[in-house]
Amino acid sequence: MRVSVIGGSEVDEETYGRAREVGRLLAERDHVVVCGGYGGVMEAVCRGARDAGGHTIGVLKGRDPEAGNEWVETGIATGLGDARNALVVLNGTACIAVDGAAGTLSELGLAFVYGRPVAGLGTHDCSAFDGFKAVETPHEAIAYVEHEAE
Numbered sequence: 001m002r003v004s005v006i007g008g009s010e011v012d013e014e015t016y017g018r019a020r021e022v023g024r025l026l027a028e029r030d031h032v033v034v035c036g037g038y039g040g041v042m043e044a045v046c047r048g049a050r051d052a053g054g055h056t057i058g059v060l061k062g063r064d065p066e067a068g069n070e071w072v073e074t075g076i077a078t079g080l081g082d083a084r085n086a087l088v089v090l091n092g093t094a095c096i097a098v099d100g101a102a103g104t105l106s107e108l109g110l111a112f113v114y115g116r117p118v119a120g121l122g123t124h125d126c127s128a129f130d131g132f133k134a135v136e137t138p139h140e141a142i143a144y145v146e147h148e149a150e
Contacts, residue, residue: 001149002057003142004034004092004116006107007041007123008099018121019044019098020051021138027054029142034059034092036084037068037075041098046071059088086110094145097123108132117148 003026007019023045026033033049035042037058046056050071058072061084065075078084082103089095089110095118097104108126111118117131119141126132131148135141 001093001146002032002034002091003145004088004095004107004111005041005045006035006088006095006097006100006104006111007045008101008104009036009038009040009042011040011044011099015041015099015122016044018138020048022096022098022121022141023048023050023054023056024052025138025142027052029146030054031142032057034088036060036088036103037072039069041100043069043071045098046073057091059084059091082106089114089116092116093149094118096121096141096145099123117145119144 019041027049033056037060056073058068058075061081063077063079065077068075085107095111098121112129120134133144
């Protein structure tokens, strides 16, 4: 399955490590990572997935499909700026949110509009929405989205 991983573009080392672990675990379970393709959580999840032999898709803001981080395997140029957030969410069966600010919050809202289950790992409190579960570990995040996507 494709899993959209959303989160902060600037993160501390601990958050980077958690996101990298999410990517590694997704790849080990044969899931494809979809993300925004740039730095922070996006870079970490792609790096973790690629290190484990997985596949990564970066849905990019601009017109250059090569502008993503070095671990994006397939870059999708959109020319849409932040409006590309809808495409990040639509191209995953489920979402995992790690950390994040306003851009992540917009993706979370879109995930609920599109009916995607969301595991939140240190992100915004969206417990008022159906399909959201706050989790403590990357393992819990993946277990939740796998269960909900069945």
